[in-house]
Amino acid sequence: MVDIAIEVTDRKGRVSQFAGTEGLTLMDALRNQGLPVAATCGGAKSCATCHVYIGEGSAPVGLPDEDEVDLLSESDHYREGVSRLSCQIVLLPVLAGLHVELAPQD
Amino acid sequence: MTTGSTIVIVGAGLAGAEAAFALRDGGYEGRLVVVGRESWPPYERPPLSKAFLQGELARDRLWLRPAKSYADGNIELQLGTEVTAIDRVQRCVHLNTGAALGYYKLLLATGGEARRLTIPGAELVGVCELKSLDDAELLRAKLVEGRQVVIIGGGYVGMEFAATACQAGCQVTVLESQDRVLSRSLSAVIARYLQSEHERRGVRVLTQSSVARIEGAEHVDAVVLSDGTRLPADVVLVSIGNEASDALARGGSLPVDRGIVVDREGRTTDPHVFAAGDCTVSRCEGFDATLRLESVQHATLQARRAAGAMLGQPAGRDEVPWFWSDQFDIKLQMAGLPLPGDTELVRGDPQSGRFSVIYQNADRLTAIQCVNASADFAAAKKMIAERRRFAVALLCDPLVSLRDVRSSRAVGEPIP
Secondary structure, rough: OOEEEEEOOOOOOOEEEEEEEOOHHHHHHHOOOOOOOOOOOOOOOOOOOEEEOOOOOOOOOOOOOHHHHHHHHHOOOOOOOOOHHHHOEEOOOOHEEEEEEOOOOO | OOOHHHHHHHHHHHHHHHHHHHHHHHHOOEEEEEOOOOOOOEOOHHHHOOOOOOOOOOOHHOOOOOOOHHHHHOOEEEEEOEEEEOOOOOOOOEEEOOOOOOEEEEEEOOOEOOOOOOOOOOEEOOEEEOOOHHHHHHHHHHHOOOOEEEOOOOOHHHHHHHHHHOOOOEEEEEEEOOOOOOOOOOOHHHHHHHHHHHOOOOEEEEOOOEEEEEEEOOOEEEEEEEOOOOEEEOEEEEEOEEOOOOHHHHOOOOOOOOOOEEOOOOEOOOOEEEEEOOEEEEEOOOOOEEEOOOOOOHHHHHHHHHHHOOOOOOOOOOOEEEEEEEEEEEEEEEEEEEOOOOEEEEOOOOHOEEEEEEEOOOOOEEEEEOOOHHHHHHHHHHHOOOOOOOOEHHHHHOOOOHHHHHHOOOOOOOOO
16 A cells, blocks of 8 residues: 555645545545545445546546546536546556646535 | 533434534534444445445445544544433433533434334344444345345335345345335336346345244244245344434424424524434425435535534525435436426336436426436436426437436426
8 A cells, every 4th residue: 555645726726735545535535634525425426526627737547437427517517528526536556646626516 | 510602413423423514614613522322433324235235345434534533623522422311401411421511502413223123033133224334244244145135124225235135145035015115215117127127136026025023043044924925034134214313302302203303404493402314304395294304415414504503604505305326236316306296207218227217297397316327317406406397308308418408498388
């Protein structure tokens, strides 16, 4: 298990850095940091309250599947190619240096 | 008894924890105590019948917040402690430790308890319920390949447990007293689909069955139905719903109607006492009786609202109630509350494994229940919030997305 360096911009534009534990989801890591991620369904891919934007030039987090796109694309704050549900991103060493921004709440 | 400005929260579940953090976020700086009966810090219950039971999720992944966040927020957790009574005159709660805690405001977030069976044999070893983390840990050890599992009650917990036990290689039978599973809240079209999907994967579902007794010497051996059928069982799960934990409120002479009666901001009739989550009932538009909504979304919303009301802050906007359930690879997502007499519209072909049931009446679209149709779910939540009708022909056309239905100018034609 290694720690993965993550940089996050909150909804007030404040930037912070922290280390997320490998194997956790990004949602868990953000919540453990005390960041305001509602994540109402706890990662069951049934809401879009853990919506984040992946920073440009950030590590490769992969593409959302169809269900995830269906939930995200109904958000008023959806940005194609940038929006992800943080519950669907598992922290792996390859993601070191990940930069994410918390999307506004619908 | 000094009450000072202390806020006491009874119940360290989702609603209790959510309210505590909402109070701090809302600017409350006084003493804040959360009393929990279980020894665990506040945790997520939904995975208990799914990922946790399957062993995919370790215990420490269930905590709602990391331990340090309570210390950081100056939130006192008194775990493994039971509140035995409320004294509304002295404004204090009595604890099973013999101590009393004074309060200025009190939040009851006591949740619910699994309803008990009252038939012979219900007390045998191996007859379980699934409500708490301890229950789930006990059951997890019993889900061994080849075991005979009998589930009494085909509600959400029963059906989720059936799927998990089946995936663990157990021989699973679900006993349901009604003519279909999930009859209380789910469209018959979806309930039948779900039943057939369970059956296709090897779960036996016996509807309209009545359980007479459970047999065994010390440990359960079998479940016997009223028609004499004897079902051998190594494990029995009783999942016949929950009852609101409202005994403290009743003892404190607060209005109770199968749950603590509250307004939309969690107020009881006592200005110093609030309640939130599964222990509450409240009025919902269009319904004569008070309703008890048992869901993560409702508990979260009500906890935040109650916290706001305690601090004298205005209530936020309304939220469309929503709920989900995962069974095998089937994702059920529900939003809104169907009203009695609503027209039920089926959108998409159930055979395709991706469809929705929409409820609409003369005034508005009230609810949707989706099977593997997240786009319908997400779009319909907004349509329900708009409180209007939509064209039936478009709603029933799966080739037109609900997003397009919502933005189209076609209005719902009047019901003949």
